[in-house]
Amino acid sequence: MQITVFRYGHRIVRDKRVTTHCALVSRALGAKEMIYCGQEDNELFENIRRIDKKFGSDFKITYVDNYIKKLEELKKDNILVHLTMYGQNIVDTVKQIKLAKTSKGIVLIVGSQKVPVSVYHISDYNASVTNQPHSEIAALAITLDRLNPNILNDNEGFSDAKVKLVGDNDAKRKVKMR
Amino acid sequence: MQITVFRYGHRIVRDKRVTTHCALVSRALGAKEMIYCGQEDNELFENIRRIDKKFGSDFKITYVDNYIKKLEELKKDNILVHLTMYGQNIVDTVKQIKLAKTSKGIVLIVGSQKVPVSVYHISDYNASVTNQPHSEIAALAITLDRLNPNILNDNEGFSDAKVKLVGDNDAKRKVKMR
Numbered sequence: 350m351q352i353t354v355f356r357y358g359h360r361i362v363r364d365k366r367v368t369t370h371c372a373l374v375s376r377a378l379g380a381k382e383m384i385y386c387g388q389e390d391n392e393l394f395e396n397i398r399r400i401d402k403k404f405g406s407d408f409k410i411t412y413v414d415n416y417i418k419k420l421e422e423l424k425k426d427n428i429l430v431h432l433t434m435y436g437q438n439i440v441d442t443v444k445q446i447k448l449a450k451t452s453k454g455i456v457l458i459v460g461s462q463k464v465p466v467s468v469y470h471i472s473d474y475n476a477s478v479t480n481q482p483h484s485e486i487a488a489l490a491i492t493l494d495r496l497n498p499n500i501l502n503d504n505e506g507f508s509d510a511k512v513k514l515v516g517d518n519d520a521k522r523k524v525k526m527r
Numbered sequence: 528m529q530i531t532v533f534r535y536g537h538r539i540v541r542d543k544r545v546t547t548h549c550a551l552v553s554r555a556l557g558a559k560e561m562i563y564c565g566q567e568d569n570e571l572f573e574n575i576r577r578i579d580k581k582f583g584s585d586f587k588i589t590y591v592d593n594y595i596k597k598l599e600e601l602k603k604d605n606i607l608v609h610l611t612m613y614g615q616n617i618v619d620t621v622k623q624i625k626l627a628k629t630s631k632g633i634v635l636i637v638g639s640q641k642v643p644v645s646v647y648h649i650s651d652y653n654a655s656v657t658n659q660p661h662s663e664i665a666a667l668a669i670t671l672d673r674l675n676p677n678i679l680n681d682n683e684g685f686s687d688a689k690v691k692l693v694g695d696n697d698a699k700r701k702v703k704m705r
Contacts, residue, residue, distance in 0.1 A: 366545055370662035377659035400660055435698040440679050475698035480684060480691070481555035482578055484548035487668030491679070494669050501618050501669070506658060513658070520613040520653035 350497060351454035352380040353427065354489065357416060357468060358461040359387035370486045371459060372397045376408040378493035379500045380457070383409070386416040387461070405507025420471050423456050429472045431458040432488040436475035439488075443495045445474070457492055459485040528675060529632035530558040531605065532667065535594060535646060536639035537565035548664045549637060550575045554586040556671035557678045558635070561587070564594040565639070583685025598649050601634050607650045609636040610666040614653035617666075621673045623652075635670055637663040 354375040359368045364387070372383045372393070383397075389412045397410045413419040420429065428451060430442065446455065458468060469475055478488040494501060506513050513525040532553040537546045542565070550561045550571070561575075567590045575588045591597040598607065606629060608620065624633065636646060647653055656666040672679060684691050691703045 367548070370545070370664060373659075373661040374665040377657045377661040378665075404659055431698075433698055434692055434694070436694045437696045438679070438682055438694075469698045475694070475696055477692075477694045479555045479679065480682065480694050481551075481582055483551040483555040484664050484668070486548060486662050486664040487552040487556075490662070490665030490668050491672050494672065501616070501657065504616055504658065514612055514655075516612070516614045516616075516653070516655045516658050518615045518653055520609075520611055520647045 352493065352496065353423070353454060353456045354380045354383040355420065355423070355456050355458045356383060356385035356461065357458060357464050359385050359390060359393070360461070361388045361390050364461050365390070365393065367461065367486060368393060369396060371489060372410055373400065374486055374490050374493070376401065376406055378490060379497055380493065381408065382411060384411045384413055384419060386413050403510070403512050405510030417467055417471070420468070424471060427454040427456045428474070429456050429458060430474045430476055430492070431464070431468055431472035432478065432485065432492060433460070433464065433469070433475050434477055434480060434482060436477040439476045439478045439492060439495065442474050442476040443492070446496070455496065457489060459489050461485070530671065530674065531601070531632060531634045532558045532561040533598065533601070533634050533636045534561060534563035534639065535636060535642050537563050537568060537571070538639070539566045539568050542639050543568070543571065545639065545664060546571060547574060549667060550588055551578065552664055552668050552671070554579065554584060556668060557675055558671065559586065560589060562589045562591055562597065564591050581688070581690050583688030595645055595649070598646070602649065605632040605634045606652070607634050607636060608652045608654055608670070609642070609646055609650035610656065610663065610670060611638070611642065611647070611653050612655055612658060612660060614655040617654045617656045617670060617673065620652050620654035621670070624674070633674065635667060637667050639663070
């Protein structure tokens with residue numbers, strides 16, 4: 350299941366850490382790319398690239414200026430799932446997506462600032478991880494885990510990693526260099 | 528299962544949003560309290576209180592100065608689970624906790640800045656949600672979901688809420704006032 354994350358909105362100063370967390374969570378939990386709109390941020394790009402080179406994978410981070418054009422394009426080959434406080438239950442949504450057995454990819458849309466109505470309209474699903482206010486990072490993480498729970502069983506990391514953490518209960522910070 | 532979240536470290540300017548996300552995720556996903564150390568932050572306290580009053584629950588947010596004393600005290604009645612990039616697999620950890628059928632509560636420890644060795648030592652489990660760098664908010668969310676997955680089936684929210692969101696796939700933002 351090919352998963353892309355679409356981050357709606359990025360303000361360089363205000364959203365730096367939260368957007369970085371979104372990108373790292375996407376990468377760690379099996380998404381192949383994060384696309385974002387808002388302010389283009391080279392430092393964000395470089396930070397993610399640096400981590401990706403060190404720990405492996407070929408996660409992409411891409412900026413787009415025109416979000417709606419990009420979402421229209423993505424909709425041809427993907428199911429668009431917008432994560433919002435106002436949507437239907439994520440448990441039902443994941444069930445429906447899996448039952449549909451589609452060969453399409455999935456785009457998970459997470460907002461930073463207020464998301465325009467057009468995003469609600471273009472999405473195939475508006476889905477909520479609880480109807481409580483909390484965190485787009487958390488909503489994204491739980492949705493990625495629920496779509497593909499096996500990813501958490503993988504202790505091997507990415508095959509092209511330069512540094513690999515081999516954790517245990519003592520957390521002795523073993524690091525394998527390749 | 529009584530769950531408390533312990534946030535190690537808070538810097539008022541730098542960590543404002545991330546600590547807020549941690550608190551809101553804890554509340555939304557069934558934890559009863561978040562305790563934090565670092566810089567005491569009245570605005571953080573007030574923000575969480577305001578959301579809690581509006582959307583219900585009696586989630587507590589508590590500041591402690593001496594984190595190790597507090598963790599020692601909590602350890603008497605709780606299993607301490609430190610979420611770190613260097614720990615054993617979270618899937619195994621959750622399995623072990625559930626198999627133990629303990630009557631103790633659980634304290635989930637999440638760091639902001641570098642966590643001192645004493646926290647690794649005092650913890651019953653050092654557990655990793657992947658051995659990749661990503662986000663303490665995501666690690667916390669996934670662990671809460673995995674410990675108590677039924678919480679996501681609840682569409683009712685908290686009984687004492689003043690405002691309740693009733694989401695659906697159209698995300699028409701229905702709000703029920705009580």
